[in-house]
Structure formats: structure tokens, C-alpha cells
Amino acid sequence: xxxxxxxxxxxxxxxxxxxxxxxxxxxxxxxxxxxxxxxxxxxxxxxxxxxxxxxxxxxxxxxxxxxxxxxxxxxxxxxxxxxxxxxxxxxxxxxxxxxxxxxxxxxxxxxxxxxxxxxx
Numbered sequence: 277x278x279x280x281x282x283x284x285x286x287x288x289x290x291x292x293x294x295x296x297x298x299x300x301x302x303x304x305x306x307x308x309x310x311x312x313x314x315x316x317x318x319x320x321x322x323x324x325x326x327x328x329x330x331x332x333x334x335x336x337x338x339x340x341x342x343x344x345x346x347x348x349x350x351x352x353x354x355x356x357x358x359x360x361x362x363x364x365x366x367x368x369x370x371x372x373x374x375x376x377x378x379x380x381x382x383x384x385x386x387x388x389x390x391x392x393x394x395x396x
Contacts, residue, residue: 280333280351284319288331298324298338300351322354329364334373334388341365346375346386360386 277287285303290296298321305317329341337348337357341364348358363386365375373391377384 278331278333278338280338281335284351285316286331286333286338286351296324298322298340298349298354320352320354322349324349324354330366330368330375332365332368332375334390336390337388339365339368339375339388341375 277285280286280300283302283304285301287299287301288296289299299318300320301316302319303316305319307315307317309315324340329343330339331341332339333351334348336351338351340347340349343364345359345361346363346365347356349355350357363375363377363384365377365384365386368375372387374385374387
């Protein structure tokens with residue numbers, strides 16, 4: 277799960293076969309189904325495998341790390357718009373947006389272009 281912005285949350289639902297679906301939820305659309313049980317409406321859904329490495333956002337794209345690398349996926353359409361081969365980040369600095377992949381003796385960083393000024 278990752279907060280995209282103040283109005284959207286992305287969650288990943290993986291099935292037993294290893295494939296799954298990304299759902300973009302609107303937390304303002306809470307529906308009371310029974311006492312104490314609330315549901316949040318999905319505003320976008322796209323089938324997409326998500327690996328075990330990481331699931332992040334830059335506010336415009338979902339950033340999904342898997343065995344192949346990092347994919348930038350349009351939040352609304354679910355279409356892949358860019359990829360960084362062999363970059364498998366495990367963490368994101370929430371202030372600068374910088375993603376980090378740590379190796380045995382080094383680290384690899386990438387900052388989404390829209391956030392570059394924040395990263396310095």
C-alpha cells in the first residue's frame with residue numbers, strides 16, 4: 277500500500293498464482309456497510325504483477341520494482357510509461373522522493389524528475 281497524495285491510496289492485491297491487481301482507492305468515498313465496517317471505493321483498477329521489491333509513487337506514477345527493474349505506471353490508465361532496467365529499490369525517502377537500492381558495497385539512487393529540486 278502507498279499513499280499517492282491526500283486523495284488517493286494505491287493497494288496491491290496478489291493472488292495465489294503470483295499475479296494480481298493494483299487498485300487506486302479514494303479514501304473520501306467511505307461507505308458504511310454494517311456497524312464498524314467501512315469500505316473505500318476503487319477509482320481505478322489495473323491487472324499488474326507487482327514483485328516483492330517495492331511499491332512507491334511520485335504522485336503521478338506508481339513506481340513498481342520487480343526482478344526486471346523499476347516500472348513507472350500511469351496511475352489513471354495503468355499503462356507503463358517508463359522503465360529503469362535492473363533498478364530494484366527497496367525504500368523511498370518520503371521528503372525527496374528518492375528511491376534507493378542497496379547492494380553489498382554500494383547504493384544506487386534515483387529521484388523522480390518532478391522531485392529533483394527537493395533532493396538537492
